Amino acid sequence: MKIIFLTVFLLSANLLSDSIYNFENEEDELRFNTLVKEIRCPKCTSGSLSSSSAPISEDLKLKIVQMIKENKTDEEIKDYISMRFGIDSLYEPEFRTDTYFLWSAPFILLLIALTILFTRRSG
Amino acid sequence: MKLLLKLLILTVPISFLLMFFVLLTEDKSYPGADYDTYNFPKFELETLAGEKIFNSRIEGNDLLLNVWASWCITCRVEHPYLMKLKRQGIPILGLNYKDEREDAIEWLNKYGNPYEDNIYDYKGSLALDLGVTGAPETFLIINGQVVVHYQGEVNEMVWNEVFVPAIEGEGLF
DSSP: OHHHHHHHHHHHHHHHTOOSSOOSSHHHHHHHHHHHHHBBOTTSSSOBGGGOOOHHHHHHHHHHHHHHHTTOOHHHHHHHHHHHHOGGGBSSOOOOGGGHHHHHHHHHHHHHHHHHHHHHHHO | OHHHHHHHHHHHHHHHHHHHHHHHTOOOSOTTEEOOOEEOOOOEEEETTSOEEEGGGTTTOOEEEEEEOTTOHHHHHHHHHHHHHHHTTOOEEEEEESOOHHHHHHHHHHHOOOOSEEEEESSOHHHHHHTOOSSSEEEEEETTEEEEEEESOOOHHHIIIIIHHHHHHHTOO
16 A cells, blocks of 8 residues: 555656656757747747747747757757747847947947047057 | 047947937838748648648739637727728638637638638647737738738738738739
8 A cells, every 4th residue: 555655656746847848858958948048039028938928939939849859950940930030039139231230339339448548548 | 639539529429329319210100011021831731621721722822811810809800801802802811820610610600701711720830930929910922922921900001001012013913
């Protein structure tokens, strides 16, 4: 009797510990958890996929799991989503022709500030 | 050198102000409209009637694809306008989105059917591949390619300003 109780108890604990998404290894799970934080939920004003349980976000999460299982790279997964839901679905915009200015602006400003600083010193 | 410095101090903030003014006041009257052109994704689903439906239904065709569901209130608002488009001879294909088959059929029987056919996308897999975030959404497909993707209700105004220019450019329907 004790043994039956014990087995039932252990089995139910095992069932409860199962996560929603099944991954083959920890690396995949880590990739998933990173990706859902880097991708914006298409239905929210500002919130990541990980923070959202909107139906569309759940679908996207399942799609990401599926793509990870198909051995797609992070780039391919991000491309899939930004192609369909716009480039602003990525929190960190890619380095492309229309984002050159966005990425280089801090360095340009720094350069201007340094120039001003040094010309003042020498002047 | 001093002059250059003074000029910089003046021009840099002004150019930034100008940039933000131009970018932030850009008048996008239809934020739901997207004019990217891409091939219609591959799919293999059933129609509401239970027959198989594939890409071949869309490949090479010119039509309107409307994403709808019986639970979607805006779809009900949009519905009379779709009926009007049907009367004008516009071919409309329905994409029934995350709906119960019986509910969808009942809805069409009750309010009228503007669709030539209905793709039954219970899981929303094709919709996800199309970048659909909800219902209603409407796609203009020319020669099997998506040319307009509109999120939200299509009415007389949206039709005339978003869809008609694309259709007239191609001389369709």
